[in-house]
Amino acid sequence: MPLKLRRKPGSPNWYIRGTVSGIHVDRSTQTSNRKAAEAIRIRTEAQILQRAALGKKATATFEEAAVNYLMADGEERFLDPLLRHFAGKKLSEIDNAAINAAAQKLYPKASPATINRQLITPISAILNMAAEDKLCDPIRLRRRKVDTKVTRWLTPEEFEAFAAELPPHLARIIGFMIGSGARVRETLSLQASTFYQGTRQAYLVDTKNGHPRMVEFPERARQMICTKGLPEKGTLFLSSRGNPYELRDNTGGQIKTAFNKARHRAGLESKGPRKVTPHTIRHTWATWFYSQTQDFGKLLDLGGWADADTANIYRKMAPEDLPERLLQHGWDFRRGHQPHTSNLRALR
Incomplete structure (x- = not known):
């Protein structure tokens, strides 16, 4: 339960009591001023929560974050090779350097677009959700630059x-x-x-x-x-x-x-x-x-x-x-709906 302020018989000071993140607290604020005691209560609770979060960040693994992602209806496609590659890796160890190493091992001949789609996009989705759950710090992975030149099409x-x-x-x-x-x-x-x-x-x-x-x-x-x-x-x-x-x-x-x-x-x-x-x-x-x-x-x-x-x-x-x-040449994609005459003036 959240920490609360309590009075104790025989003492003029306010006491903080309660349990946060498994930590039980029952101690004096050393002040009889309610406003000052409330500020101490808030600071104490925040410190406990911060230490707990740091503990989770220190131990959370990629597999754990991936499971949470899948349970929240995350997309399963492309995850198998990532889970094998990052097996045992802590979230705190996954950065752009780790992504570069994964790309060289998993997709050594792949195009930038493929690396973005099959590696960086799913990992980013997992890390973003983990950051929301306080399992890791937010990180922005660098996406590969994709050549935007005009792609060939056939007449x-x-x-x-x-x-x-x-x-x-x-x-x-x-x-x-x-x-x-x-x-x-x-x-x-x-x-x-x-x-x-x-x-x-x-x-x-x-x-x-x-x-x-x-x-x-x-x-x-x-x-x-x-x-x-x-x-x-x-x-x-x-x-x-x-x-x-x-x-x-x-x-x-x-x-x-x-x-x-x-x-x-x-x-x-x-x-x-x-x-x-x-x-x-x-x-x-x-x-x-x-x-x-x-x-x-x-x-x-x-x-x-x-x-x-x-x-x-x-x-x-x-x-x-x-x-x-x-x-x-016999190709008619209109399928029964009227084309925009301004663009298809030549069609009959």
Whole structure:
């Protein structure tokens, strides 16, 4: 219970009595002045609480803080390697130097964006909550500087040339990605039971942020996806050998070989800042979708981004004739709602 002031028979002075943080107090303030005694009571209680907090800070570990974080519905993704790396580490030992060492060991070849997402963001969330619980002092971890250069996206003409070089199994995968904006892992984990050909929709369960979402795709994408040999149950997209792909957090590698061969045959860049990769398809979808619909809210929902700033990185500046060129190649993302005529004057 909080400390309180009490009188004792035969003494003119005020006494402090009570228990705080397991510490029992029963002593005189050495003053009969109530105001002065109250100030002493407050100072005494604060000192006990401070010592208790220092004790917790001295012993609190990363594992303890991580458990508290997860029990408060914190995101579990990316925590396993962090828990192994920081096993036995006290929170007071985790600083920017420790983060740098963790990055070199856990993600030696990762991009700055990946280190921010998979290392610094989850650790920051755990430390921030621990600081609120008085388990450690607040600390601001230094995030990696991410290159903000314009990322490559494909024109309709480039994509059609690329699509023409794709083997059947990869054409289905790329067709779904370009039509829905799904990431590689989200695509490769899609089940036939949550793929709705009739409504041109799919329900993604294994998503990057852990929140399932419904996506949609245009008729042109359905034509690429729904070809002979598409499974009716189990995993929807299979390898050239008819097997499900191995799912990984850092996706893209599973389809890399076939993707790169088609890229080479289509004459697309394989090096430098304009290198075309599987992730280029997601940037392309965002640019195409927004150019035709001008619906940023729906772009955010379908893309599964947590904030508008991230979505803005994906939708690129595009020429005014892009919507019409997309239609000429059969790509129509408007899905029954009226486009903004000021931006889509050429659409019919």
